[in-house]
Amino acid sequence: MSDLLRALAGEAPERTPVWFMRQAGRSLPEYRELRVGTRMLDACLTPDLASEITLQPVRRHKVDAAVFFSDIVIPLRLAGVEVEIEPGRGPVFANPVRTADDVARITQIDPADLDGTAVAEAVRLTVAELGDTPLIGFAGAPFTLAAYLIEGGPSKEHLRARAMMHADPEAWNALAGWLSRISRRFLEIQRDAGASVVQLFDSWAGSLSTADYRAHIAPHSKAALEGIGLPSIHFGVGTGPFLADMRLDGVADAVGVDWRMPLDEAIRIVGPDTAVQGNIDPAMLQAPWPVLEAHVRDVIARGRGAKGHILNLGHGVPPETDPDQLTRIVQLAHGEL
Ligand code: CP3
Secondary structure, eight states: OOHHHHHHHTOOOSSOOBOOTTOSSTTOHHHHHHHTTOOHHHHHTSHHHHHHHHHHHHHHHOOSOEEOSOOTTHHHHHTTOOEEEETTTEEEESSOOOSHHHHHHHTTSOGGGOOOHHHHHHHHHHHHHHTTSOEEEEEEOHHHHHHHHHHSSOOSSOHHHHHHHHHOHHHHHHHHHHHHHHHHHHHHHHHHHTOOEEEEEETTGGGSOHHHIIIIIHHHHHHHHTTOSSOEEEEESSOGGGGGGGGTTTTOSEEEOOTTSOHHHHHHHHOTTOEEEEEEOGGGGGSOHHHHHHHHHHHHHHHTTSSOEEEEESSOOOTTOOHHHHHHHHHHHTTOO
């Protein structure tokens, strides 16, 4: 069994497994070269390109897992929703979903009809090349997807999405339930094509109150993951106030922790039955290696009390990161430095 799967199962592997969110991407010159002339979402849906991009960081850094090169909005694109990714900005929707009528219209689309051919092909190509290294499949959590879809693009406090759950709880529940099924379908396509772990990204959940998270979000996220049949990681940013809820009643095998909270404190909160993933501060990647090294050693030490610890950043790799910093973190985690 790979070290990643052992950590998720709570069997302390000898070496701390490590991978990085956004390890495939603009921090790598080989990625920037491959992406020239291809739009982000088109690259995701071109199987040999998506597969090659997924493999690049594994070859370079020798990380313990690949994460499938795709995007949280891909299943919406596959469902026929008009969406593009604007470079430097993020997902933008041609028709934001703001009213009960908009919700009624979009939820007519049956997630079962989503054409997963290109995604499945990309996953198969990747798994065939990876050998023993596991592939992590992923999807966006309903709230993070809703935050983009309702707003129509990136926003700071996701006010429109948070408003809908109170102004029109029925519409909210219909939309979040549908997004949960869309993301679930995306996870299933990746699972059926050979992914061996899944991660649910709720990157913007930190804008929610604990009460709203519990009442309006957690049930939908739980539905996206429950019974998927693979070990799962549930990640959010700024979710310290409701970190225990991120366990989704034990459905998630591991909870992702951002950089704000010391990892040992997070471990106390999630308890003995759940592994943790994190929580190197992405800002530290800009620091001289000795400073970064001390930080990484501290994170690894604090992670020792966990049921299992997967070393990662507290959020994605910033594009301006020197990739050698990431390679050194992997070597350190593997006891090679
Ligand atoms: O390496 C990996 O982590 C796997 C690939 C991956 C991407 N997006 C590729 C990508 C994953 C797991 C995601 C998930 C994703 N997409 C999230 C959740 C994770 C997070 O970072 O919080 C979110 C919020 C999105 C939406 C999104 N897509 C944003 C905010 C952006 C950035 C826009 C920009 O240009 O800064 C994207 C585009 C995107 N997705 C890029 C990558 C590598 C950058 C686009 C590019 O390289 O041109």
